[in-house]
Amino acid sequence: MEKNRSGRRKFISNTITTLAFLFLANTFLLKRLNSKTRPKIVIVGLGIGGATCLQYLNKISNFVDIIVIEKQNVYQTGPLSNLVIGNILQRKDICFKINKKKYKNVKFIFENVKRIDVENKSVVFSKNLKVKFDFLILSPGISYKNDILKGYNVSDKKNIPHCWDGESNITQFKKRLRDLENNSKIIITSPDYPYRCPPAPYERATLIANYQRKLNKKVKILILDSKNSFTKQENYFREWQINFRDEIEWIPRSKGGKVIFYDQKKNLVKNSDGQIFKGDFIHIIPEQKAASIFFDSELLNDGKDWCEINPISFEINRFKDIYAVGDSIDAWAMPKSAFSANSQAKILAINLINKILEKDYIDPVFLNTCYSFSKEDRAFSISAWYRLNMTKDKIISLGSSESNVYANDNDRKLEAQHAIGWYETMVNDLFM
Ligand SMILES: Cc1cc2nc3c(=O)[nH]c(=O)nc-3n(C[C@H](O)[C@H](O)[C@H](O)COP(=O)(O)OP(=O)(O)OC[C@H]3O[C@@H](n4cnc5c(N)ncnc54)[C@H](O)[C@@H]3O)c2cc1C
Incomplete structure (x- = not known):
């Protein structure tokens, strides 16, 4: 027991000596650096x-x-x-x-x-x-790829702002969301990997559904996904099932979720099978790069x-x-x-x-x-x-x-x- 205690004391004292030495050594090195x-x-x-x-x-x-x-x-x-x-x-x-x-x-x-x-x-x-x-x-x-989705230009101010960085106009995004009429259809396109914050498109869809409900508006949110699965998927499915069963629908790539064409004037997107989806609020989350x-x-x-x-x-x-x-x-x-x-x-x-x-x-x-x-x-x-x-x-x-x-x-x-x-x-x- 005493041996253990003295061993521990020795360890602590060695550690303090090492830390003091490192501190002095660093100060010495830094001063030398400063003098050069x-x-x-x-x-x-x-x-x-x-x-x-x-x-x-x-x-x-x-x-x-x-x-x-x-x-x-x-x-x-x-x-x-x-x-x-x-x-x-x-x-x-x-x-x-x-x-x-x-x-x-x-x-x-x-x-x-x-x-x-x-x-x-x-x-x-x-x-x-x-x-x-x-x-x-x-x-x-990050920055954004402009050549993936035909008809979509990241810097076009008439688009719903993507709000995937601090420069995008979040106030305008909210205003357009608030102005939606009852029974509106919202389309969110989710990009392919890799992109900033993998669960964020699904969190956004969920919190939009939550907000619209508070505004006493019924909406349908369609998530058109370039992927076949996503992070925390089971947890999201569970939350949607409990709280937003009627509002949110997720369409994976294998079922036509990959969007390849966007027409801003006609408010529609087209998937890789040529299927058309019309929406009142089309929120494109662009593909990304450094x-x-x-x-x-x-x-x-x-x-x-x-x-x-x-x-x-x-x-x-x-x-x-x-x-x-x-x-x-x-x-x-x-x-x-x-x-x-x-x-x-x-x-x-x-x-x-x-x-x-x-x-x-x-x-x-x-x-x-x-x-x-x-x-x-x-x-x-x-x-x-x-x-x-x-x-x-x-x-x-x-x-x-x-x-x-x-x-x-x-x-x-x-x-x-x-x-x-x-x-x-x-x-x-x-x-x-
Ligand atoms: C909707 C959403 C939700 C998110 N939620 C989460 C979350 O819950 N948890 C989490 O961990 N992460 C989350 N993220 C991800 C997180 O925001 C990023 O991963 C993080 O900000 C990355 O840090 P960064 O330093 O690489 O880039 P940033 O934080 O974007 O910083 C880059 C900075 O560089 C500046 N800059 C760029 N180019 C230049 C230039 N040429 N000259 C001068 N300055 C320049 C920009 O102005 C900016 O201030 C979320 C992202 C989004 C879009």
């Missing part, structure tokens, strides 16, 4: 991935120069945006301005980045101004839609000192979500600090939890864990756990509270 040239780290995109990198890199901001570039003054989150569409939250509840007071040594530039000049290690703005970098982190999110900056800067391999990275450092393959994180990367088994971007960005920042300090990289482990709401007080989730494969060149799943399909009302309510708790913690950490 200060590395300049530029972050493009202050969404979830970029803000997480900033939060971690800020810890060494006395010793490095950090510049953050973001094109929007106010960031609107993807998470909980379906609750705004479903009139459960207000738009202001999901909009944030970065708290600059928290980042005293950081320089913020609110401008659109046009491209990256790889050769000269600089970021080029629309006005052809440039900012140099030693290390560049890109977390600019943000345009990757294409404009030629940072992608030929024919690729997503950025290929080293999963330990997040450095882009073939491009030294340029890193990418979040929705714009091909993260193998990891879905494109705020939770994933947050988890990945922590590793990127920690391993970039390790690189700057000439220390070993840590071997990453990642986590993703995705919550979905079906009403204000009902939610369910899926969680998954990830690590690298044996050859350390791929992120693989270690398994997942999903909410019980037959969860009772109380469990659904608890999950709704967890979802809000997760969101508040994340946005408080990153933006406030």
